Amino acid sequence: MLDLRLGESLLTTTIHGVKPMKLFFNNASPFVRKVRVFVRETALEKNIEEIATAVSPVTESPALSKANPLAKIPALILDDGSALFDSPVICEYLDTMHAGRKLFPASGPARWTALKLQATGDGILDAGVLCRYEMAVRPKEFQWAGWVAGQTKKWHGGLDLLEREVGTLDGEPTIGGITVACALGWLDFRYGDDHWRDARPRLTTWYEKFLARPSMQATMPSA
């Protein structure tokens, strides 16, 4: 029974140290990149085996669907074969697997700030990815400009919020900053002609500095 195996696996890893885990990944996915940056920021690279996975909302990967029936990446397979998803859950789990500074603040204002930033970055990506599916996956005759306009307004709004609240990104990296950086990197990758930096100078300055981190440089998106 998978439910029991999940519990046993987590107990085992806690008691005996980090066991090898498998990450279904794709270099183009910004949600996967969050996990890959997180793994590098927490020095867990040696504990993660990455499995290249091609998947879209209309093209399945059988191995992935077996692990995560929602058929989405990232999915993290623990040593007993049970799976964790989505990216917030995977990252928070990995944060318990290393002895360094925690990237999910344990409690109080720092935690809500980090989780709100993560939700903002993920929300920008949800809307951006839906635009991308509309234009790159959906047949041309079924594309609807109203949908793209509505989703674009969402991610533009999210970027404006980040510019206004850019001070919440200050300090050592958290899951919040990692998510925001992966969102901005994905916009550069897929929507370079949107020029998100225009009128968002403080967010731009923050991002350029964050982008220099080895974890970001090692995980640049590619098609």
Added chain:
Amino acid sequence: MLDLRLGESLLTTTIHGVKPMKLFFNNASPFVRKVRVFVRETALEKNIEEIATAVSPVTESPALSKANPLAKIPALILDDGSALFDSPVICEYLDTMHAGRKLFPASGPARWTALKLQATGDGILDAGVLCRYEMAVRPKEFQWAGWVAGQTKKWHGGLDLLEREVGTLDGEPTIGGITVACALGWLDFRYGDDHWRDARPRLTTWYEKFLARPSMQATMPSA
């Protein structure tokens, strides 16, 4: 500056007790229902003022967009006007505002089980809501059967996972069970002709019992 206000507000609420909060809500939204059930399970009703909100991916609510520029519900407005989102963040925040049993287990296997269940329920809903938008919001000439088929496969897969791992739903309610119940309730509301109960007898039994809880009965979806 919103970032500082968020921090001050949270400190204030922690030190001086629960301040009034405002919840942008809609009776049809399953993600809002998660929060409304959570509020009732934790006896926080008196601390939440609910603000009825009509919104779709292509129809804005100006008041909502000001609070949450991603233009999605639920959004929780704290006493200083700063906002928290999305539903997992709001629920985890509310869990710190009451003195009873916590619905987010603090650590260990119980936490990952609850968060995986939440991710599964939310994933079922993400796919289901995208199907709904396709058929009910998008003009008929732009509807694509391939998209509906792909998303439907995801939520069917999520339901099958819940049937296999139904044992993880046992015990006192957590954010996991609340999310799954709201997902199933939304499927009954919008996709009653999908007959999700067929071939999922254990999940059905669990749901019928959970549905009897006053928190669920008080938050039945309506259009």
